[in-house]
Amino acid sequence: MKVIVAIKQVPSRDSRLRVDGSGRWIDPTDLTAEINEPDAYALEEALQWKEKHGGEVVVLCAGPAGATQTIRDALAKGADRALHIEEENLTAYDSLRLAELLAAAIRAEQPDLVLTGLQSDDLGYGQTGVILAELLGMPHGTIIMQTEKTAAGIRVKRELEDGWFQFVELPLPALLTIQSGINKLRYSTLMGIKKAKSKEIKALTPAALGVTPGGAAPLEKLYAPQRGKQSRLIEGDARKQAAELVEILKHEVRAI
């Protein structure tokens, strides 16, 4: 069983974010990076699969040279080797181009299972995994809360809305996008960190994979939400005022 986990490096969740000089992205100075949270759960799920069913866990990461720290951490946790698609500017790719990039790297590996987080903490599109499955011609399941190997393939539990779940069985190879909290994340042990040093990180480039950046919607301006006080005078007789107030509270403020 070969499992590929697609991971992304994002700014740490508790970072103090600042808009950079261009006003179009965040300032990377002083920013610590970490693995995208749902991807961390995808990695853990892959490692548990390997422990139960044997095989190999390969980590795939598209990102800048600095993403090696996140890749090393995945290797320290127990992944066997890694593929690093070196790209300094991931924001130049839309979800389709990025999925093409990942698909090109995955095809050569012929995995039995591809896992990834259901969305990224920085952009949050939630598209890449699904498009990736389509490009690879694999069945996919999203928002996965539980996985189980069956004779025919894999049985998964999907999170629906309002406390409902759906159980689906898929043939392998398949792609799953994993929900945070599905398992308990392990620590990288000091022995694991030491071992990760000698594990292989294969460098790939978008050019070699035959994918060119593009498609991304141009970002005009990035800014912190503006807080302000607004006053509005509701006119008319009491009945009309009350009706309008209820309308505002229901549909604009959504307080009732």
Next chain:
Amino acid sequence: MATFRGVDYMHLDSLLSEQELLVRQTARRFVDEQIQPVIRDSFRDGKPPAGLARQMGELGFLGANLDGYGCAGMSSVEYGLVMLELERGDSGVRSFASVQGALVMYPIHAYGTEEQRQNWLPRLQSGEAVGCFGLTEPGFGSNPAGMTTTARRDGGHWVLNGEKTWITNGSVADVAVVWARTEQGIHGFLVERCTPGFSASELHGKLSMRASVTSSLAFSDCRIPSANQLPAAKGLKAALGCLTQARFGIGWGVIGAAMDCYESARQYTTIRKQFDDKPIAAHQLVQEKLAWMITEITKAQLLALHCGRLKDQGKLEPAHVSMLKRNNVAMALECARLSRDLLGANGIMDEYPMMRHMCNLETVKTYEGTDHIHALVIGEKVTGIAAYK
């Protein structure tokens, strides 16, 4: 539990390698998730957090800088970063790891036979076994050369008599590294738990290091096999060699306690309002204290990092470690006091960490070479005159 963001005023993280940052990340997460939620009750109840030895062993924290026998083979800086994070949790937790790694595993590794290493190191590394270090005696603290515990040869055995005190982990230890006077001078021995004639009793009534076990050890015609002698542990120098390792870890560790105090005070003073609805951090006297603390923490970080790099190059001298230990402990203690002051009455409550750190650091100031003795070591280094003799 909130994740600790670190205290890095001057981009010092840029001096750390990728691997060093990963090691710190593991230790930081362990402290945030496993120590911080339980340490208040642990200190209050006078009991170490449950399952600590196994957890730390599994992650590789015990004897982290030793090679082989299941140890992680970390560099000195990586080892230091682990000690820092552990002591950010509590000095008692760091003391456990210090004693196990630097004072028990290190002497077995450096002075023991291959059989002793095989027998003890994997178990001590995993936390399955716990060790303690018996050097200090009721009458001999700063002057261990005066020790009165004796070891007498009797056929294939050694017979130990005497008493050791202020022994971290003493009554929970499976093995004690004990220093005793023989006809050929001071020597190191391994004494196993339950050996007839050996007893350990816990010291009660401590107002410091309450999350750590401290004991007295008594030896009364305690017979141990000759094979339990650490063959290369000859002379006081061997014992002091262990202490240099442990003091190095203390020099790093206390920065963690200082960071916890500083960061708690920084956050508190930016929220607490007094006079004209302004946060107290807007007042000059408060800012002066925060400025002092962050400056001293930054200097201590640089001192520790430089010592770590020197240690990895084999250039670190005991007198360098004296400066590291003495300076950084005094710095951390002052940070605990200043931050307590900034929190006003709240500062005395165990809801906040500073009073606990302050109490712990009073011990750290004294143990493993008192502040005074380290001053005299530095004095001897620069004058050539040993004032303590």
